[in-house]
Amino acid sequence: MRTEKLWRAIAITLCAAVPVSFYVVGDLTDAFPGVLTLSTEQQGEDAGPRAQGEDYDREQADPIVPTPATASTRTADEDLAGRLASHAKDPVIDGGLAYSVVDAESGDVIAERDADTARVPASTLKLLTASALLRSVDGDQRLTTHAVLDGRTLTLVGEGDMTLTRERVDALAKDAAKLAKENGQDQVALRLDTSALPGGENPAWGDNGRAGGWVTPTAALAVDEGWLDGEQYGKKSADPAGDAAKLFAKDLEKHGVKVSGGADAHVEGAKAPEVGGDVVEVATRSAPLTDIVQHALQTSDNTIAELMAHLTAKAQGLEPTPENAAKAVDTEVRSLADELGVPQKDLEELVIRDGSGLSTGDRVPPRLLSAILGEVASGGAPQLEPLLYDVPIAGLTGTLEERFGAKGVAGARGTVRGKTGYLAGTSALAGVTVLPDGRTVVFDIVVHGFDGADADKAKAAVDDVAYELARRT
Incomplete structure (x- = not known):
């Protein structure tokens, strides 16, 4: 069983690591802009990476297996924790920052801030809705x-x-x-x-x-x-x-x-x-439900996310109404959290009122979401792997295609995968990436309490925090 989990961890790490090497090669050869690019960064409507990576050899990142904790990794973790915490002082954040960063293989918390306080999840709730559906039905099922x-x-x-x-x-x-x-x-x-x-x-x-x-x-x-x-x-x-x-x-x-x-x-x-x-x-x-889930996660499709919640209710034998759809997702998430050994206190403030995250009444603690993603990344929940494979890639796909464009965070393009979320003074990103030492980590980052007029700045602030995870220098 341990061996099986190890191989799954390797697969997940490769999933995140291959985009790293893919992006580096493409960046060096000017296939798309970035910190290593030899050409001028594009601006305007044509800005963004061009999908020409097939023309280049894909180097394998090394190491591909998360390294065990050592004095050097502990020092690196302390440095990372300090850099993450420093962003709480950023102007648009002004203290409104919560996050949870977890080593996918060991389950150890690398860094966290206000991680057990339930916050408005916005569209990162779609990760929980998708997990509820994929635990309830066969992903190959068609409607x-x-x-x-x-x-x-x-x-x-x-x-x-x-x-x-x-x-x-x-x-x-x-x-x-x-x-x-x-x-x-x-x-x-x-x-x-x-x-x-x-x-x-x-x-x-x-x-x-x-x-x-x-x-x-x-x-x-x-x-x-x-x-x-x-x-x-x-x-x-x-x-x-x-x-x-x-x-x-x-x-x-x-x-x-x-x-x-x-x-x-x-x-x-x-x-x-x-x-x-x-x-x-x-x-x-x-199409198969797995394809429908992928579409919902890539594009943050509210309509499909609500449908997924209703299908979860139906699978649980409930009449698929909006109220029962939210109830079904809540039930499935709590069941999964119990299986993962998530402390009960982290579930006390959990509130799920819909499947898409459109409700301002939804509440999810970052620690809970990172715990679920960590279990998936470690190979402990193979049916939920679309939560990591199907989310957008920074600077390349889906709702992250136009993100991480600023020069200071461009190094995260192609290396960070995550589900975005924005709603009512909340900007969030939850997903997976690989640290410079090769360890796979999962994370949930929430910037909250900002004025709606600062929406773009808040999203950029989330990118700044997430960049610290992929930062190579």
Whole structure:
């Protein structure tokens, strides 16, 4: 068992170490800007790394196995702790700094400040939501949307796939029209069955809900996540399942099967009959849940994060409502913390009111989040490894693509992986990196209490703190 954990630790370390060497080689050869680059740093819309790393050999970082504690590592840890603590005096932080840094292999705390006080996690909560889902379901599972034909009645059945595209809806309608014609029907009454996932809006979102463009109400099915203008923070559908049914009806008619009463005449609240005998169906399936989780972590997708929480509730046998979704994530996180031996006092202030982190009522202590990430990085929870593999890479991907651009922190580009978070005076980053001596560490950094007008400065302050972990000199 110890050997297995060691090999998993090596794999995780390589996961973080390869980007280091990849970035160094690319930096030296001017594939993208950084502290070693020979070209002038890009500015404006074209700023950022160019993905040309495939043209270069990837050197292996050494050592790849975390080194045991020695006098030198203890000295290094003391130095790191001092440098981290010094940032509490930075102007925008002004004392509002909390963090927890943990050695992934040993579980030892390397540095911490105010780590047991629960803070607003913002979107770093998505890490807990993802962990809850991946502990509750098979990551290879796909979400299926059915079209069930019973005589002259066609029922569209959703199971939670909010990633339907217009092309997939059209393909499903084409298959359903063909099925209807094969059964002698050129006109059907359309029903909509959303009983598998009633969903809805979460009151805990407050002003950060659909009206502000933050998130779509969770639904049994949706086209393009219910984003009406294709923008992550643009206009959101108030009835994503109903809108999907209308599009499906229009596509049915395009493929030669009329809908009684027209495309807007579908009946909601129906229950599809069991398939068998004269009751037949066609279906479309989503990507695997692991891919959906990856998308949510990379882009900080609130809609998908809420869906993940609802699917967790469903897996636990609860009716997937917003309240039960938050309850299910809370239950799963507490169960995981108990398995990890997290002190009970670190759970006393834990509050989870949604799955996305949009609620200002959410509270998570940095020590808890770093403990969970540490268990994953050490190989103790293999089903949760997407929490480390799928989060953005500083300066390269996802919500960190445009971060760590300042000259003073550019050394962290390509070496730090983490989930970002920003909400209501909180800027956070939780993830994994490799110290200069080769040890893998996990961390949760929270800057809090700043004025909203200082949002950019607060995010930059988080980058400054995180850079200390990857700092080579």
